[in-house]
Amino acid sequence: MSSLRDIKRRIANVGTTQQMVKAMYMIASTKLHKARAQLEGVRPIYRELSRVVRELARQGKARKHVFYRGREVRSSLYIVLTSDRGFSGSYSAGIMTRALEHMEEKNEKILVVGSKGHQFFKKRGKNIIGTIINLPDAQVYYGSESIAHWAIDLYLAGEVDEVFIVYTRFETLLSYVPCVDRLLPVDISGVEVDDHEHIKYEPDVNTFIDNVIPLYMHMSLFRAFSESHTSEEAARMVSMDTAEKNADDMIRKLTRMYNRRRQAAITQEINEIVGSATMLNVED
Numbered sequence: 001m002s003s004l005r006d007i008k009r010r011i012a013n014v015g016t017t018q019q020m021v022k023a024m025y026m027i028a029s030t031k032l033h034k035a036r037a038q039l040e041g042v043r044p045i046y047r048e049l050s051r052v053v054r055e056l057a058r059q060g061k062a063r064k065h066v067f068y069r070g071r072e073v074r075s076s077l078y079i080v081l082t083s084d085r086g087f088s089g090s091y092s093a094g095i096m097t098r099a100l101e102h103m104e105e106k107n108e109k110i111l112v113v114g115s116k117g118h119q120f121f122k123k124r125g126k127n128i129i130g131t132i133i134n135l136p137d138a139q140v141y142y143g144s145e146s147i148a149h150w151a152i153d154l155y156l157a158g159e160v161d162e163v164f165i166v167y168t169r170f171e172t173l174l175s176y177v178p179c180v181d182r183l184l185p186v187d188i189s190g191v192e193v194d195d196h197e198h199i200k201y202e203p204d205v206n207t208f209i210d211n212v213i214p215l216y217m218h219m220s221l222f223r224a225f226s227e228s229h230t231s232e233e234a235a236r237m238v239s240m241d242t243a244e245k246n247a248d249d250m251i252r253k254l255t256r257m258y259n260r261r262r263q264a265a266i267t268q269e270i271n272e273i274v275g276s277a278t279m280l281n282v283e284d
Contacts, residue, residue, distance in 0.1 A: 004265070007258045011251055018247035024087065025240035032233040039170060039226040046223040049216045056212070057188040061205045066156065067213045070185050076106045077151060077160040079221070081167045081228040082117030084134050091168065091176070091235040092116040095228075098178035099166040100124070109160060111147070113225075140225050148217035155184050167224035168231040174238065176231035183220055186213070 056062045063069065080099050083092045096117055103126070111130040112118045118131045135143055154160045163184040169177045201208040 004258060004261055007254055007261065011254045011258065014247055014250050014254065018244060018251070021240050021243045021247060025237060025244060028233050028237040028240055032230065032237055035226065035230040035233050036170075039223075039230050042219065042223045042226050046219045049212070049219050052212060053186055053216050054188065054191055055199070056201075056205070056209060057186065057191040058194045059201075059205050060193050062209060063188065063193070065206055065209050067184060067209055068186050068188060071161055073161045074107060075109055075160045076103075077109050077111065077154060077163045078103065079111045079147065079151065079163070079165045080113065080117050080121075081165075081224060082112065082114030082120070083232050084115045085236075086116075087239055088232050088235040089239045091232050092120075094176075095166060095168050095178045096120045098180060102164070102166070102180045109154075111151075137229070140229070141222055144221035144225055145218045148214060148221050151184070152214060152217060165221060165224045167228045169227050170230040170234065173234050176234060181220070181224070183217055 057068060078099060080095070082095055092114070099117075107127075109127050109129045110121055111132070112121060112128055113132045113135065115133050118128065118133070121128055132143070132147075151160075151163050155163055162182060164180055164182050166178070166180050169179045171177060
């Protein structure tokens with residue numbers, strides 16, 4: 001049975017941990033606010049670029065371009081965005097499980113962003129061809145541009161036949177969905193050919209595609225980074241909030257236990273005093 005001193009020490013330890021959790025909650029809340037602002041800024045750009053890229057698919061010439069024309073798939077590149085740090089609940093587990101399911105029956109090549117993903121796929125013997133760890137927030141924009149050009153080079157060289165981005169889409173503070181989007185070749189499902197459209201591309205369709213697809217890839221990756229970062233900070237904030245509430249519950253339970261033990265000790269002392277006094281009276 002724990003002594004009063006042990007219980008009191010435990011209450012103090014839980015209180016110290018609770019203060020640390022509160023600080024981590026505030027940090028996650030601040031980062032979430034910044035991440036959401038960035039995400040809201042990049043989403044409209046991504047949506048408009050997606051519209052332009054799909055609109056191009058209406059041109060018969062565009063469908064013959066290497067970025068639109070599908071080919072036999074021998075190797076698939078997966079760019080998987082995970083976390084470098086813990087305390088984010090099931091955030092990383094959800095996206096890694098989703099990626100693993102999508103890779104079934106594929107000859108995958110994986111670029112992992114985040115130490116959690118690297119550990120996960122390495123343990124399962126997956127073909128990791130690159131890992132990016134501790135990418136600073138200030139370098140995400142230019143980092144996503146470099147990754148986009150690297151992926152395009154692999155695709156044009158025939159080293160991979162399709163490119164996927166695996167990320168977590170942010171919906172609400174309590175809802176973030178693991179997603180797998182194909183970036184190359186461009187998804188043209190549902191788009192019908194209409195060569196009679198009165199849209200002119202200068203100097204020609206192929207040159208326009210050569211310039212717009214790298215920008216589309218860059219914004220797709222940057223948007224995915226923003227979605228994932230926002231989801232991660234939201235998950236971390238919710239986890240810290242839950243941890244703080246659990247600490248409150250534990251402190252209340254320990255305090256009640258401490259009070260009961262203290263009351264029992266006082267009652268026992270009183271009984272001993274009364275008992276001793278009674279014995280003295282009997283002897284007299």
